[in-house]
Amino acid sequence: MAPVETHTITALVQDRPGVLARIAGMFSRRGFNISNLAVGHSETPGLSRMTFVVEGDDWVVEQVTKHLYKLIDVVQVYDISAESIVLRELALLKVRSNAENRPEIIQIVDIFRASIVDVTKDSLVIEVTGDEEKVDALIELLRPFGLREVMRTGRIAMSRGSGTTGGRKGTKASVDQSAPDAEVVP
Amino acid sequence: MQLTGAQMVCECLVREGVSVLFGLPGGAILPFYQTLAEYPDLQHILVRHEQNAGHAADGYARASGKVGVVVATSGPGATNLVTPLATAMMDSVPIVALTGQVPRAAIGRDAFQETDTTGVTAPITKHNYLVMDTADIPRVMKEAFHIARTGRPGPVLVDLPRDVLTERAEFDYPDAINLRSYKPTLEGHAQQIKRAAKLVRDARRPLILAGHGVSISGAFAELQELAEKAQIPVITTLLGIGAFAGDHILSLGMPGMHGQAHNNWAIERSDLIIAVGMRFDDRVTGRLSAFAPNARIVHIDIDPAEVGKNVGVTVPIVGDARRVLHALTLEVEPATHADWLKEIDVLREEHPFVMPESERLLPQYVIREICEATDGRAIVVTGVGQHQMWTAQHYVFKEHNSWITSGGLGTMGFEVPAAMGAAFACPERTVWSIAGDGGFQMTFSELATIAEHRVPVKFAIINNNSLGLVRQLQDLFYDRNRVSVEYSGNPDFVKLAEAYGIWAVRVSDKADVRQAIDDASAVDGPAIIDFRVEREENVYPHVPAGGSVFEMIEGPPTPTAEDVPAWRP
Numbered sequence: 001m002a003p004v005e006t007h008t009i010t011a012l013v014q015d016r017p018g019v020l021a022r023i024a025g026m027f028s029r030r031g032f033n034i035s036n037l038a039v040g041h042s043e044t045p046g047l048s049r050m051t052f053v054v055e056g057d058d059w060v061v062e063q064v065t066k067h068l069y070k071l072i073d074v075v076q077v078y079d080i081s082a083e084s085i086v087l088r089e090l091a092l093l094k095v096r097s098n099a100e101n102r103p104e105i106i107q108i109v110d111i112f113r114a115s116i117v118d119v120t121k122d123s124l125v126i127e128v129t130g131d132e133e134k135v136d137a138l139i140e141l142l143r144p145f146g147l148r149e150v151m152r153t154g155r156i157a158m159s160r161g162s163g164t165t166g167g168r169k170g171t172k173a174s175v176d177q178s179a180p181d182a183e184v185v186p
Numbered sequence: 187m188q189l190t191g192a193q194m195v196c197e198c199l200v201r202e203g204v205s206v207l208f209g210l211p212g213g214a215i216l217p218f219y220q221t222l223a224e225y226p227d228l229q230h231i232l233v234r235h236e237q238n239a240g241h242a243a244d245g246y247a248r249a250s251g252k253v254g255v256v257v258a259t260s261g262p263g264a265t266n267l268v269t270p271l272a273t274a275m276m277d278s279v280p281i282v283a284l285t286g287q288v289p290r291a292a293i294g295r296d297a298f299q300e301t302d303t304t305g306v307t308a309p310i311t312k313h314n315y316l317v318m319d320t321a322d323i324p325r326v327m328k329e330a331f332h333i334a335r336t337g338r339p340g341p342v343l344v345d346l347p348r349d350v351l352t353e354r355a356e357f358d359y360p361d362a363i364n365l366r367s368y369k370p371t372l373e374g375h376a377q378q379i380k381r382a383a384k385l386v387r388d389a390r391r392p393l394i395l396a397g398h399g400v401s402i403s404g405a406f407a408e409l410q411e412l413a414e415k416a417q418i419p420v421i422t423t424l425l426g427i428g429a430f431a432g433d434h435i436l437s438l439g440m441p442g443m444h445g446q447a448h449n450n451w452a453i454e455r456s457d458l459i460i461a462v463g464m465r466f467d468d469r470v471t472g473r474l475s476a477f478a479p480n481a482r483i484v485h486i487d488i489d490p491a492e493v494g495k496n497v498g499v500t501v502p503i504v505g506d507a508r509r510v511l512h513a514l515t516l517e518v519e520p521a522t523h524a525d526w527l528k529e530i531d532v533l534r535e536e537h538p539f540v541m542p543e544s545e546r547l548l549p550q551y552v553i554r555e556i557c558e559a560t561d562g563r564a565i566v567v568t569g570v571g572q573h574q575m576w577t578a579q580h581y582v583f584k585e586h587n588s589w590i591t592s593g594g595l596g597t598m599g600f601e602v603p604a605a606m607g608a609a610f611a612c613p614e615r616t617v618w619s620i621a622g623d624g625g626f627q628m629t630f631s632e633l634a635t636i637a638e639h640r641v642p643v644k645f646a647i648i649n650n651n652s653l654g655l656v657r658q659l660q661d662l663f664y665d666r667n668r669v670s671v672e673y674s675g676n677p678d679f680v681k682l683a684e685a686y687g688i689w690a691v692r693v694s695d696k697a698d699v700r701q702a703i704d705d706a707s708a709v710d711g712p713a714i715i716d717f718r719v720e721r722e723e724n725v726y727p728h729v730p731a732g733g734s735v736f737e738m739i740e741g742p743p744t745p746t747a748e749d750v751p752a753w754r755p
Contacts, residue, residue, distance in 0.1 A: 066491035077368040
């Protein structure tokens, strides 16, 4: 199976009740697939920023963008897939652990520059940030120990450099997904 | 000034220039109704069903060009608006719907007559509001009317909890609208218009496909100027009928599933299509891969989401049809396209659109007679089905904003209440509702309202005792297996009219058609003619759904009147 083409889209929307339902409804009604969605307040009071990961080709992304704009509550939409961007996701992972295997888990957590945020005698809660691939990889490594719970935020994205996200529309820089944590490595 | 929420709503309606509302009261919306008496400028028309109120507001809006207003209560009142809102959404009709809601504290508790109205109507409105603060009413109402009538028009719903209507607050009417996320593009991009003009200059077989957007923006003169300057023939979509004079020499008629055959062939041969205010609906295009295979496409539309949605576009121009057409006409060079016009004339000869000859009462004949009797100048309202297609084909419109039909959603029953709404909008004009016997029975409860107000709508029921277009589909594509399409229990429509005190006559004979039309026209008030038409008559041409011009059925295979299949319940 060919890999599914995905695009990262961010939207600035009015922070009003029902806006998420409107957007989700539009996606389902028009048959667009969102594989990932994150919502939070933006730098401007009254506006929220959403980040979607949309499956589909350029035509789909164009349609998604136009239909988002058609919603009265949507202020601005950017397809930032072609920009140089930082992509992040936060995940909390609860793993079964005992005195015997704890050192091994700590070692894995260190390699991923993740952190342990809660410890009991039979469990660990691990916090990890990174792109989806990094989070996926950590999950797979921890699965054999007994993965009790996974919570993921969905992708958020920001352009690199001093410009604002989407401000350099049309730049053809490759998507910088393959260099996890490059900018935090000393 | 301190006002109740209900008074605020009325104040806003008056300021928006509203004079007629269609609605039906109920508990949650009652505070609004109790306040209406203080506002004598607002005439409320009490209907028999909220769906009809919605369609009446739709017909009112299409005939007048103003925003139609419909009022309903919470719960079932609001859910009964689903069909008219969806109809208006599909056909870009400006409506403001005011619905009652249970008091704020009861929302979410499954209170009596509670429905999540904004949730239910989100996909079938351009926008909607649930007002949770009385002080917000002036801003919300102003925005609602603005959103409904500007850009690509559409229905906007305002949901008003009962206690928001009764509470008092300062009435602070905003001077201006500040919607940072809604600013329709009106002027076309100058560079794109130049590119389009260049395509027109290079085209040998150009066509204009004009849609509803031309009528909405009032671009009649601009369209005619462009067509005449560059001698480009004009095809009008179902809702575009009336956007270009039907008797103009460059007018070709309707394309698509039931369009005149020469139009579909012209599209097939065309090398440039200038699409204006139309959306390449599947009933126009048929199978997309076979649609206009030789044409480059200039698509002018105010809604960016329509451009590139169904067909690939060479030059997209987002903007108001009137402004873009005007700018484009300035850019294009005069041309004659004599060879192309000749070629189209040959297509017309090879694929003639003929009125079938018969001694029996054919529905097409009825429509032609109505057209002749009204000189093509009536407001004509239809529902959906055979009667609609025959009207689109045979009524030649000489006036703008006169053709009111449910195009996109295809709503049966639209023809009764929408005609009533149109008559309220244009009391000086003649309004004919050409109805199917199926659609008429879906909404004829509104005859009571029509009788009460002596609304002078003339109804022509094209009565074939069946769901004709469905029967046609069964005959053509389901081996003539006629299931659940016969209406053997239709009422006597003349007696029905009598029950409402409405003048009526039955016509079964071709010779009586014109007299009946003239008699109905002479009646001071509503009138109904029950035309008992030939029930085996089909609409032709017929491009099968998902087909192309090459699969178009141009006429009946052979006369097979004796060979009538059985009708199954």
